[in-house]
Amino acid sequence: MMGQMIVNGVVTAALIAPPAVAFSMLFGILRFPNFAIGGYITVGVFTGYAANVLFGLPLWAASLAAMLAGAAVVWASDRIIFRPMRTSSPVTLLVVSIALTFVLEHTVRLVFGADVRGFDLPLERPLVFGGMHITRPQLYLMGASLLVVIVTHFLLTRTRIGKAMRAMADNSQLAEVRGIRSVLVRVMVTLYCGALLGLSGVSAGLDLVIEPLLGWGLTIPIIAAAILGGIGSVYGAMLGAVLVGLAEEFATLILPSSYKIGVGFAMITILLLLRPYGLLGQPEIKK
Amino acid sequence: MSNVFFRAEGVYSGYGRGDIVSDVSVAVESGSIMTIIGPNGAGKSTFIKTLAGVVQRRVGKILINGRDVGGLPPSEVSRHAIAYVPQEHNVFRSLSVLENLEMGAWIEPRKFKPRLESVLELFPALRKLRTVRAGNLSGGQRQMVAFGMALMVEPKLLLLDEPSAGLSPAMAEQMFEAIREVRERGIAILMVEQNAMRALQISNFGTVMSAGQVAMTGPASEILSNREVAELYLGTRA
Amino acid sequence: MLAYFVAMATYAGFFMILAQGLNLQWGMTGMVNFGVAGFYALGAYSGAILSTRIGIAPELAIALAGVAAGVAGLVVSLLTMRLREDYFAIVTLGFGEIVRLFALNEDWLTEGPRGLRIPARPFDFGLSNAVYSLVYLGVVALVVLVIYAICERIRSGPYGRTLRAIREDDVVAGVLGKNVLRFRVQAFVLGSVFMGVAGALFAHYIQNISPDTFMPMIAIFIWMSVIVGGYGNNKGLLLGAGIVIFILEGSRFLGDFTSIVTSQQLSSIRIILIGIILMAVLRFRPRGLIPEPKFMSEFEKTS
Known part of the structure; x- marks a missing residue:
């Protein structure tokens, strides 16, 4: 029982860690909480679905297609909407990003309808390890998540562009003064985060069911994880994902499981009450 | 003149x-x-x-x-x-000293190694601090990093x-x-x-x-x- | 056709009340409430439960629903008032979702997803349905006007100036010796009361509510009303709410059009349209179609 809950919690953590990382990285560069992640995830999962089910591609190729679509849509939304509006207040951008989520999700719904779907996978029993059940798709998604964590760590600490991403998120004016072109970094971050969100869509489709509101349903736990870890902190987002995943699972001991989504909220509310700027955040200086 | x-x-x-x-x-x-x-x-x-x-x-x-x-x-x-050193917020606090200097050489990455040597000669104190996050340095050390970063482009x-x-x-x-x-x-x-x-x-x-x-x-x-x-x-x- | 216009105008009235509540919170004090749907739902459910399960007169139930939403607003605002505005947005959004989850899961009280039926008819003097719907519209319009008068009074008085000073810069307002926290809590509570009343009026009008009615999408519609109208501007947001309802409901006039697209596709198209208009307004006319009367000038140079 306990072991199964930990397994489920870890699966949830593996599902929300990559998009939480993407959300945090986007925040570092865009400087506002981009709620459109839900819309990006939905675009990703339906691209994966189309590639896998409609065109009969294997899951790995469908994942790749989802990553490309995610990268394209995040880049395009930044290019068309957020970059021209970069001098607007974070709240204005927040509203725009929520509107964008609905536009993306309903565009998908317009094309695919609201029916519940699934990937084309052979039906099989869950694997059993010492009494704990886990399905093969869940193993895939955990593998993908682990890969994302490793690749992101490598990108941010070993590559020049990754270090520039951290530098830009840390102090964008100084980065410009040192010759780093902000547009270049911005484009790279949106492409990378878009790919992560597209992949997250496929992972979500493996673990849950595929429908247009899939992304919106995940938005809350993802943002909760990112805030718990200190918004903008990539490693914090990974830690936050584990906390949210386990907390959602263990909360079912005292709450009906339908309240799961509220758990993330309760956690961030309590955290923000204790530390109004997040676990690792700093008070913002008003101009 | x-x-x-x-x-x-x-x-x-x-x-x-x-x-x-x-x-x-x-x-x-x-x-x-x-x-x-x-x-x-x-x-x-x-x-x-x-x-x-x-x-x-x-x-x-x-x-x-x-x-x-x-x-x-x-x-x-x-x-x-032209290299400019701001008065405040002049280092990347979450990056290590070495990474800061690497960002200093952003526009000329090939010359990173020799320039690093010459900056460390100017500020020998930074040699031991290479892996320390700039945010954890003292004010004087931070100023050296800021100065050193600007010198990375000669x-x-x-x-x-x-x-x-x-x-x-x-x-x-x-x-x-x-x-x-x-x-x-x-x-x-x-x-x-x-x-x-x-x-x-x-x-x-x-x-x-x-x-x-x-x-x-x-x-x-x-x-x-x-x-x-x-x-x-x-x-x-x- | 007339019946349809009356229904549309009544819906517009609910949105106008919600928009006025949000304008008080966000437009005038800068508190980013994304939980509009939550306060609306809370008002709807508490009003409905009071009048159907407890048997209170529906008119009184509607007023008490406002009080219930106000109390919730008090708790939420006291808990979160110190937060940075984007965190405030996230927590209020969470409040909205939690209210919806509660309505969905506690079906002993709310009938859950089956929906709660509300047979009680307020302001009913044994009228025929057609006349009753006109009376109801009149009541809603009256509430809109009363709230409008209250909001206008607040806006033009010293209280309104303080609220806007808080919005522009709470440090400055704090230095000026105003009790920022108290003002913000008061504005938030009053806005919540309005939303609660709107919810209860809606519940007794539609006579059947379910959690699906209160999706967070509502928040976007109301935000759109305030933004399109020009935030901080009471007249503009009435227009904004009218535009939103027109886009949402007016497409029904394209009756024959629905043979090409299904009603579900049509609802998606409406939401896409609303989203695109909202983004376009924020990008190209960030102060809305009817900007707030000039107040900013003395603050503009500070940034």
Whole structure:
């Protein structure tokens, strides 16, 4: 029982860690909480679905297609909407990003309808390890998540562009003064985060069911994880994902499981009450 | 003033509606130190930010070797051998010292290794701190990182905004020592400094700014010996 | 056709009340409430439960629903008032979702997803349905006007100036010696009361509510009303709410059009349209179609 809950919690953590990382990285560069992640995830999962089910591609190729679509849509939304509006207040951008989520999700719904779907996978029993059940798709998604964590760590600490991403998120004016072109970094971050969100869509489709509101349903736990870890902190987002995943699972001991989504909220509310700027955040200086 | 390579001509700039800097011109000879002094609010810091491209110039030219870099964003200005060290928030706090210096060499990554050596020679204290996050350094160490980052591109002109601000007297003295040594390496320096007396003593030239304009300019020794300047900005001794 | 216009105008009235509540919170004090749907739902459910399960007169139930939403607003605002505005947005959004989850899961009280039926008819004097719907519209319009008068009074008085000073810069307002926290809590509570009343009026009008009615999408519609109208501007947001309802409901006039697209596709198209208009307004006319009367000038130079 306990072991199964930990397994489920870890699966949830593996599902929300990559998009939480993407959300945090986007925040570092865009400087506002981009709620459109839900819309990006939905675009990703339906691209994966189309590639896998409609065109009969294997899951790995469908994942790749989802990553490309995610990268394209995040880049395009930044290019068309957020970059021209970069001098607007974070709240204005927040509203725009929520509107964008609905536009993306309903565009998908317009094309695919609201029916519940699934990937084309052979039906099989869950694997059993010492009494704990886990399905093969869940193993895939955990593998993908682990890969994302490793690749992101490598990108941010070993590559020049990754270090520039951290530098830009840390102090964008100084980065410009040192010759780093902000547009270049911005484009790279949106492409990378878009790919992560597209992949997250496929992972979500493996673990849950595929429908247009899939992304919106995940938005809350993802943002909760990112805030718990200190918004903008990539490693914090990974830690936050584990906390949210386990907390959602263990909360079912005292709450009906339908309240799961509220758990993330309760956690961030309590955290923000204790530390109004997040676990690792700093008070913002008003101009 | 024979070998002037950098020249600002009739520069106006500011934030919002008014001009904070109006019609300021300076010229810097290669391999020399020019210090801008003046009371608080004289526009010194805005002027140096304008030269770096951080604040946009409204009117005027900013010429390096005859090329006008006025109007370029800071990332492009830095590609014209001009390196600027801001007064505050001048290191990447979440990056290690080594990563900071690597970002300093962003535009010339191939030259990272040899330049790193020369910066560590100038600031040997940084050698042991390479893996420490810049946010965990003391104020003096941080200033060295900021300074070192700017030197990673071997600029022709180094723009320093209050390099000794907030440092202990001993630490400030070390910074002035480093500035002198940098000049010996053939890099010209244009700095804004509150500690006017000490800065002018190591400078070749000085400019006094007041209310957004140039009040006086000339060899540092002349500025130092000017009675009016002495009374106003240097503390009474002339 | 007339019946349809009356229904549309009534819906517009609910949105106008919600928009006025949000304008008080966000437009005038800068508190980013994304939980509009939550306060609306809370008002709807508490009003409905009071009048159907407890048997209170529906008119009184509607007023008490306002009180219930106000109390919730008090708790939420006291808990979160110190937060940075984007965190405030996230927490209020969470409040909205939690209210919806509660309505969905506690079906002993709310009938859950089956929906709660509300047979009680307020302001009913044995009228025919057609006349009753006109009376109801009149009541809603009256509430809109009363709230409008209150909001206008607040806006033009010294209280309104303080609220806007808080919005522009709470540090400055704090230095001016105003009790920022108290003002913000008061504005938030009053806005919540309005939303609660709107919810209860809606519940007794539609006579059947379910959690699906209160999706967070509502928040976007109301935000759109305030933004399109020009935030801080009471007249503009009435227009904004009218435009939103027109886009949402007016497309029904394209009756024949629905043979090409299904009603579900049509609802998606409406939401896409609303989203695009909202983004376009924020990008190209960030102060809305009818900007707030000039107040900013003395603050503009600070940034």
